[in-house]
Amino acid sequence: METKKILWMLKKDLLSLWRHKTRLISMLVFPIIMITLFGYGMGGSIENIPVAVVEQSHGNVTDMTLMAIKNTSMFEVKSITNDVNKAKSMVDSGEVKAAIILPSNFEDLSDDQAKTVVLYLDSSDQIAGQAIVPSTQGLFAQIGSQIGAEKLATLSVTGPTASVTGENISTESSGETSTESEGTDVANGITNSLNGVVNTINLQINKIYGDIAYIDFLVPAILAMTMMMSCMMGMGQSIAGERETGELARLFMTPTSVATVIGGKIISKLTIETAKAILLLVTAILLFGITINGNIALAVIMLIIGALCFVGFGIMISATASSQEDYTQMVMPFTMPMMFVSGVFYPIETMPWIFQKIAYIAPLTYLNDAMRGIMLKGAGLGDVWIDIVVLLGFTALFFGLGVVRFNRDV
DSSP: OOHHHHHHHHHHHHHHHHHOHHHHHHHHHHHHHHHHIIIIISSSOOOOEEEEEEOOSOSHHHHHHHHHHHTOTTEEEEEEESOHHHHHHHHHTTSSSEEEEOOTTTTOTTOOSOEEEEEEEOTTSHHHHHHHHHHHHHHHHHHHHHHHHHHHHHHHHHHHHHHHHHHHHHHHOSSHHHHHHHHHHHHHHHHHHHHHHHSOEEEEEEETTOOOOHHHHHHHHHHHHHHHHHHHHHHIIIIIHHHHHTHHHHHHTSSOOHHHHHHHHHHHHHHHHHHHHHHHHHHHHHHHOOOOOSOHHHHHHHHHHHHHHHHHHHHHHHTSOSSHHHHHHHHHHHHHHHHHHTTSSSOGGGSOHHHHHHHTTOHHHHHHHHHHHHHHHOOOHHHHHHHHHHHHHHHHHHHHHHHHHHHHHO
């Protein structure tokens, strides 16, 4: 083995990497970003899920319940209201994940009937829903125990009076039958009181979109993520790859403008991605039995808008990439973190606040939101118009920067 030649090859590759500063920085930054995302973003527990609380009565029990909900790290109380419809509309609009509705008789400790607390849940976010339900059940089990203890204390005070009254009635009665009847009434009264202690709170769970499996929750975002990866990686081969092989330079030797080249690339890529979007939707329906509750045409249009946005992103990055390898190293610090902070696999609420803020400047977040709204909630154009406007805004920004950089560097 020729050691000197091997060392020379190593030196050559290191010098080549040093000359490509963008590739070097990306290689160093990308692993740090991924470790940070996995360590802080994916390793945490679900906390600070936004909820609304409806209080229809006022008193110590309601105050104790509100305090318990606020002190639970699982929940972030966005609103406390006495309007049930307002709380439900907040869930329907996606402003909160659930509404906890306390009944109007919540303060009545003398009532032996169980109090029915309603959990109005946005079940389209399957992972958040899985966390909310057991946490709420445990919370109201503890509150029910405290209320039961108060009822039991009240029963222990009033119990002897009832017993004495029963003895007086039985003494004054002339017959044995009357005595037995009064004793039975007292026993039944005590039994009902004890049942009231045990059955304090009944939690009723209303899942507004029914039971949604994890695969149903995952597929809309997987479609969006696949579209992102396909568009952005495809643009590397389409522009950066052709620049590396010299095809792009030969193309510009002809009387062809930059706008024509970019327009052609966009149209060809969108044609391919539209066919791919339809194929992905059909495959998801056939293989996994996915039901699209909304308009399937709107779902396809959303994927096309997302594809247009990510093609623009790819053009912006590839405008200055001298080779396909450079492009790949430049785009990976954007695409991979976007997969994790945009709520594809986990709800955004599971991440630290800084990642939650980053999520809202990632185009994939809005495509995920629109796709889940259409496929799981049956959302229409009026429900996802904000997502569409944001994606089109990103598209205009990316294409604008891409054309400027392209004009400068080609």
